[in-house]
Amino acid sequence: MVASLRLPSLTSLLFPATTRYPAALRRAVCLRNRPASGLAAAPSGTAAASTDSHRLRLDQAVTPRSQDFNAWYLDVIASAELADYGPVRGTMVIRPYGYAIWEAIQDYLNVKFKETGHSNMYFPQFIPYSFIEKEASHVEGFSPELALVTVGGGNELEEKLVVRPTSETIVNHMFTQWIHSYRDLPLMINQWANVTRWEMRTKPFIRTLEFLWQEGHTAHATPEEAEKEAKQMIEIYTRFAFEQTAIPVIAGRKSKLETFAGADTTYTIEAMMGDRKALQAGTSHNLGQNFSRAFGTQFQDENGERQHVWQTSWAVSTRFVGGIIMTHGDDTGLMLPPKIAPIQVVIVPIWKKDTEKTGVLSAASSVKEVLQAAGVRVKLDDTSERTAGWKFNFWEMKGVPIRIEIGPRDVSSNCVVVSRRDIPGKAGKVFGISMEPSTLVAYVKEMLEEIQSSLLEKAVSFRDSNIVDVNSYEELKAAISSGKWARGPWSASDSDEQRVKEETGATIRCFPFEQTQGIKTCLMTGNPAEEVAIFAKSY
């Protein structure tokens, strides 16, 4: 529990560390009093080596993941200072540590988008209500979730304005002005923006009233080009998920029922969270001519004929941060893949006597400089107000991949101790790594790579051991009720799909691109099936 971090505070006297708070109170405490402020009441002035008592108390800062996944998730977000609730129901404040993860996501994707020929730009967030109504399935999908501006500058507006839930409509309105000839195509743009959807059940990062995302929008002369683009973008998202965030998503096509409101085809990447629920982590839509017909987005082709453009849109949002937390985190807290960790290495200097302090701090500083110069994102936690043990636990909870410890004996032997966040206890601890710059840098960089791979491997094996191949509805139901994903041949109707949802709570997450071989028989109808689908409960 977060409040127990205040040592010795009034709260810890009132609620001994072993007391279980009522869940509601715990939530309120976690999200209102972040640890760093609560922690400020700790005894100051002395720094000591790690002690088991510190570790014990801090272990209880976060509800164990195995005990209550949702409580654990909220605790991690509060304790690791990733986000906080905003004053308006369902809104979220993204705090610096959480925002830095989003910045890492942006930095990577922004480069990929530009490499593949997209330009950033910005569309206004206020959309005339009439625009939303133009594309029939779009209005059906989005109208229940809209926030409407009805007053501006003190006056009731003649036409109410929609705060964008997504921008296909306004994008098409502008595309009609920019696209005239085939020479204007393809038109490929992206924007980083906030969007608003009036969700009833919200959860930080996963589903909030307002969230941040990028939305790409493209227009092409042929359906083949649009299809190629939609596939290219889901491929970029897939690589990003695997290589940067160590999340082994399954990429595939959505069923008709789960397709985006206004798309012909939606491609998706589906991630398995630690509780084995699926998270839709990114989507890429082939919009066909749905919006271009609704908005009259036309071009003159090489033969002088007027044609409607073929379009795509694709998005990844701050939800991805939630996916990272729920894929890699453990009972201790957050665990960040090195490639997107805001801090890759934390250095904790350890001293008992003041006579040791100078030598230890100066060694710690030079280690910091060496790593920083080598491009490693490193933090030196040299405050005297916390014990080394407290710091160990704090940075573990924040998910920093590597900790370097430097004590007086290390200084005299010119060595450091290196601990991996992903391997708890002594097994993840290596003593006697030379401080000699080239040795240390090479060691740290290799270990970062190793951690990155190891997180991915672990996630892959978790994912694969939790997907069951099923050949009948009974098997599907058994798999779902045991908390797993079910994969089986499917060629049944929309209403059969709806029935599965109602009876099991699971939906078709996708028809994966990677299909199993062999003759397939629909698990529901026994008819021939061309593809397997993946069913799972989802966020």
Place this chain on the structure above:
Amino acid sequence: MVASLRLPSLTSLLFPATTRYPAALRRAVCLRNRPASGLAAAPSGTAAASTDSHRLRLDQAVTPRSQDFNAWYLDVIASAELADYGPVRGTMVIRPYGYAIWEAIQDYLNVKFKETGHSNMYFPQFIPYSFIEKEASHVEGFSPELALVTVGGGNELEEKLVVRPTSETIVNHMFTQWIHSYRDLPLMINQWANVTRWEMRTKPFIRTLEFLWQEGHTAHATPEEAEKEAKQMIEIYTRFAFEQTAIPVIAGRKSKLETFAGADTTYTIEAMMGDRKALQAGTSHNLGQNFSRAFGTQFQDENGERQHVWQTSWAVSTRFVGGIIMTHGDDTGLMLPPKIAPIQVVIVPIWKKDTEKTGVLSAASSVKEVLQAAGVRVKLDDTSERTAGWKFNFWEMKGVPIRIEIGPRDVSSNCVVVSRRDIPGKAGKVFGISMEPSTLVAYVKEMLEEIQSSLLEKAVSFRDSNIVDVNSYEELKAAISSGKWARGPWSASDSDEQRVKEETGATIRCFPFEQTQGIKTCLMTGNPAEEVAIFAKSY
């Protein structure tokens, strides 16, 4: 005129190039049919060297600046494809070329903010209406400009929500939860976000219903620290303006009347536009304890006493893009300082015969690669659908600092022709620059530096020749009515200041940090004055 760019189009037959369009029509044409689409109707297939007739026609694409500054400004924005009007009155779509300038601004400032200890984060844009009412002068300043969300998810909201016009209120609401002890201070954050102000008179980039900005917010334990921070940030903005955008802003303090709604002191950078109107290009506010008292943002100091924090906020917005256009642009169009130009060098290959094409294009490609590898932002315009003359004019209008021309003779002599955007005609053209990589790179980089300095020098001399030192109200009135800025000693009352505004249209832009020496007598009252103020008409 933009429409005359379509050669030969129906429009150019109906309206010969010499015809003056009615202003209203011209605006409509410019902003609805961007040149790139209009231009698409040009004859295709052949590429030829520059001709005077092309140049002549294109010169008329943009209303001459000297003739109608406002029309010129809108023409440049349309022709250079910087922005377009959104469907909702007063909103703006920032197009890729305009957005790339904003990205250059972001890239520079983001690094500076982080270097000075600020972290990025994100606050929700919906603010409960009651928050805005908490700080008295804040509500007075902002309530006429608010956009209100009153319906969410199909239901009338119990409390209407303000779409943020600025975030001091919600920031303080959150700060109260994060700040407890002096150890939590200073708290220094920034966000890149959109904001909404229901402006009645709008102008692209300068004043729009929604715009993009960064807003920094800090909380400190002492008034001295807050003051130091507010000054530091205006200093960062000042350097940015001078060194990156070549805009010689005048930094200073706002008068009480012009101070931000909720601040104790507002520091500002004021830029002189090409029409000699002032543009407030960035502000930094010392908020004192105004918001912390209204929101109860307190901390426990080292003696255990509860105190209100001292705060600052500071912002730069997409308005800066408008400032760049209006500082450096000329009759030909945009002129971009190299440091923030999305494209620093455009390469235009020139050939007449097909036999020349391969050699010219291959030389142009290798020049491109050489410059790109050296970190220069370079574009090769190798389309066959436009003449070289058309390309010259197009990229001049887009304000690209350097053009490199490569024709068949250049290929055989292993040389290129280099033209400066800021020196028109032959005077800015240098022949026979060797293609040898190290020579060419050094030459181009030095020329980019030179152009950057030269734009700044030109702007400084324009600014200084348009500021008149005045010692009486008569002199002030004369200076203002001649279109200049007036600088004179001022210690008069708010109502005197109001009177100047009503009688001359000019306001106090700032009390500049750089003060003239000597004894000062208030130009209005004849009383002793401690400072000179600068008066000007402004955007």
